[in-house]
Structure formats: C-alpha cells, structure tokens
Amino acid sequence: MSQLNKAIIFAAGLGSRMGPYTKGLPKTLLAVGNQTIFDRIILGLDNIGISDIVVVTGYAGSTLQSHALSCSKNLVEHDLNFEFVTNDNLEIGNIYSFWLARDKMNEDFILFNSDVVFDFGVLALLKNNQNPSALLIDDCKPLGIEEMKVKTRDGQVIKEIRKELDPSEADGEYIGIMKISRDVAAKVTKKAEQLLSQHKYPLYYEDAFDLVAKEEDCFFACSTNGLSWTEIDTIDDMNYARNIILPQIETLV
Incomplete structure (x- = not known):
C-alpha cells in the first residue's frame, strides 16, 4: 500500500429521515458536541496525516463547500486541499457519487460516508492494516435488517457486502469507512458503470x-x-451519538 494522502467523502444525500434538522442543511453539518460531523471527519483525517480531501456534495452543497473552506480549514495546523464534485441526481443513490468521483481516484485513498461519528483510533487501525483495500468492520455489535453487512471467508477476505444478508450469517457491519487502492477502485468503477446502465x-x-x-x-x-x-x-441515531458515543470519544476532539 502506498502512502495514503487522499480521502473522498460522500456527502450528497438529503438526510430526509432527520426531519427538520436537515432543512436547508447537509446532515454532515449537524453538531455532535462541539463539532459538526464533517469537522470530526476532517480532524480524524488530519490525525493520520491526510490533507487532500475530495467532497462529493449534493443537497445544500454550497453550504457545505462554504463551511469546508471557511471553517474546517481553520481546525488544523496543516494546509488542507479541498476539491468538490457535485451530484445533482440524488435519486440514483450514492453509487452515482462514486461514479462522479472516479477521476479523483488516481491514487490510493480513504473513502468516507459523511454521517459517521467515530473514535479516531479506527482510522489508525485502517491506515496500519497491511492490506491495500480494507473495510472497517464492527464484528462485535448485534446485526439487524438495516445494517450494511459483510460476509467473510476465514474472518478476513470479504466475499459479500449487502444489506440483504441474513444477520445470522453475516460476520459484521461495514461502518462506512474504507481504504481502497487505485487498481481496485478502477475495478469497482467498471462494475458501477454496469449497474448504472441498468x-x-x-x-x-x-x-x-x-x-x-x-x-x-x-x-x-x-x-x-x-x-x-x-x-x-x-433523530434517534443523533440522540445516541450525542448521549452515548460522544462521552466515549469527546476527549479526542
């Protein structure tokens, strides 16, 4: 695995299940404690030395772009290089965000869903993982219908990643953060093109x-x-993040 210098963040979604909280505001700009979700991601990336950041925006994209350039840049001592890609077809799903960002995948990178709040330690685990392409997996929590589940061979090689997997047969939940090599990203892009054509x-x-x-x-x-x-x-997830997760990680931010 080459040195990781880039991250791509998918932040185009409507956040419709958040009700009035996301009226005119991207979900990633909601506050958890004293930082927005987005800024927590930026701080986490800075913690592992990543400064080149591509953000795929959509709903309220100009608001997110302005925040990134005016607020997020001031969070860290190092220079951050932001690029923005716009997804205007949200009904297609986030596969279209991946497709639109394909030209930015010219090196190995970390991929982020923009609605994850996390202990920075998970990024260190991911960065130090010896495999070129690896997905962060929670293999401890109980699984249900909604989770993006994975099935592995020998607990290591991921062979399936789908919400539809039987929870009793899945080996964990993909948390929405991965690292992916340039070569593997190209293979995924080809499959994305096939799916989009349908x-x-x-x-x-x-x-x-x-x-x-x-x-x-x-x-x-x-x-x-x-x-x-x-x-x-x-909204229940937000309350859980603020009341349960935040006290466990707040010393990190």
Missing part, C-alpha cells in the same frame, strides 16, 4: 463492491476492535 435505482456504491468481491479476493476486513462509532441516519 437504470434500476436506487443503488449503493456497496453494490458495485459486492460484485467485485464475489469475483476476486481483494477486499479485507479490518475490525474496529470494539472502538466506539455510530452512523447517523435518524
């Missing part, structure tokens, strides 16, 4: 990863080792 929406970028994983042993599981994290999709 015009069956919505589609997740994980759908393309699933197709590649079934054909090749190129994705590996990187356990969170029980470190705290949560994905924020609903």
